[in-house]
Amino acid sequence: MRISTMTMYNQSNTSMNRQQTEFLKISQQIASGKRIVNISDDPQAMTQAINIQQSKAVSGQYDQARIGVxxxxxxxxxxxxxxxDVYSRAKELLIQASSDTMSDADRASIASELEGAYQSLLGLANTRDGNGRYLFAGYQDDSPAFAAGADGAVQYVGNDQVRQQKxxxxxxxxxxxxxADIFDRVHSSANYLADAPLTNQGTLEFGNIAITDVDAAGFGDAFDIEFADNxxxxxxxxxGGAWEDYTDPMTVSLAGVAIELKGQPAAGDSLRVARGAENNTNIFRTFEKAMAVLDAPATDASSKATRxxxxxTxxxxxxxxxxxxxxxxxxxxASLNExxxxxxxAGNRELAYEQALSQLVDLDYVEAASQYSVRMVGLQAAQKAFVDMKGMSLFNFL
Known part of the structure; x- marks a missing residue:
């Protein structure tokens, strides 16, 4: 069998190219730090790696969502x-205004300070976030959450649905x-309140409201107290029950709730006792009532009792x-803790993703270094064989 010079040349060239390709491949792996440079290197592992990378991307989106929330x-x-802080300061001012040593002018000054607290509270209720959206307006976050109505009273005008995020x-x-949940509502178990109409003509005043028996029949129901001259x-x-004699002072009890009364009511006066959630729950209305009563001078015993x-209240x-x-x-x-x-x-999950991804595509540098040396020797040997093969010709012996 004869082997031509061209055949030997082609074989040597093919061997050298193959060795060079393998050498370049291991060089790319070392440079990138990845075992899989092209998907053809390991299609199955690369498919798994792509799935893991997609899961990582989704997890990263949730990370960004949590940052925003x-x-x-x-x-x-x-x-x-x-x-x-605004509520606490307002309560301090009202305690001061309740003192009998305060003059009408002093109470008017307190009303002015309450007006400042009122405007501060309105500003807080209409706070915007870093994107210019109103924080407490729900989905209707491009307009203020609270605004004055036709009667001048501040009320909630935002959306009733809370924005949500996955x-x-x-x-x-x-x-x-x-x-509305913060400034216009209270919990159903809020403290009892008494509400005496401004039309009362007597000097009746109510004091402490105490819960005496939570197991009493009808506990939690509102009740009305009426006064008449019989x-x-x-x-x-x-x-609307039976009439009973009124004494000053006295305590009236019903359905496990007791209220202290003093002063002399006038015929036709009334009083209503109910849970806080059944009375005024708009805190801006509370401010408005306080400022109005402090600005109005009390000229007689009846107006002083009303104040x-x-x-x-x-x-x-x-x-x-x-x-x-x-x-x-x-x-x-609680939400921040969650x-x-x-x-x-998510951090543990991210670590698991990284470990799984590393096992699939990352390079074993010890093995790669060994392969690099082997491929380099193979390439050098192929190159030397090619050079030597070029000198193998019968013409050199003629």
């Missing part, structure tokens, strides 16, 4: 902290609260409002 909740918590595979959370004797009745009753309304804010802050804190927990879980 955390920023919004942190801002809300800061605003609610300021709201608590922060993990199956976890959808509320991004904060709507303003045969020259001042009497009262509860919820005292109104101040007691608004102070209890502030207490209920503050309790509601603190409850809301607790909910915000975000921290999800971040920790």
């Amino acid at each position: 955390r920023n919004a909740l942190s801002q809300e918590e800061s605003v609610l902290n300021s709201v608590s 922060i993990d595979g199956d976890r959808l959370v509320d991004v904060g609260h709507i303003g 045969g020259g004797a001042m009497q009262y009745r509860v919820n 005292a009753n109104t101040l007691r 608004v102070m209890r309304e502030f207490d209920n409002g503050l309790d509601n804010v603190l409850t809301t802050r607790a909910e915000v804190g 975000l921290d927990a999800l971040d920790a879980i």
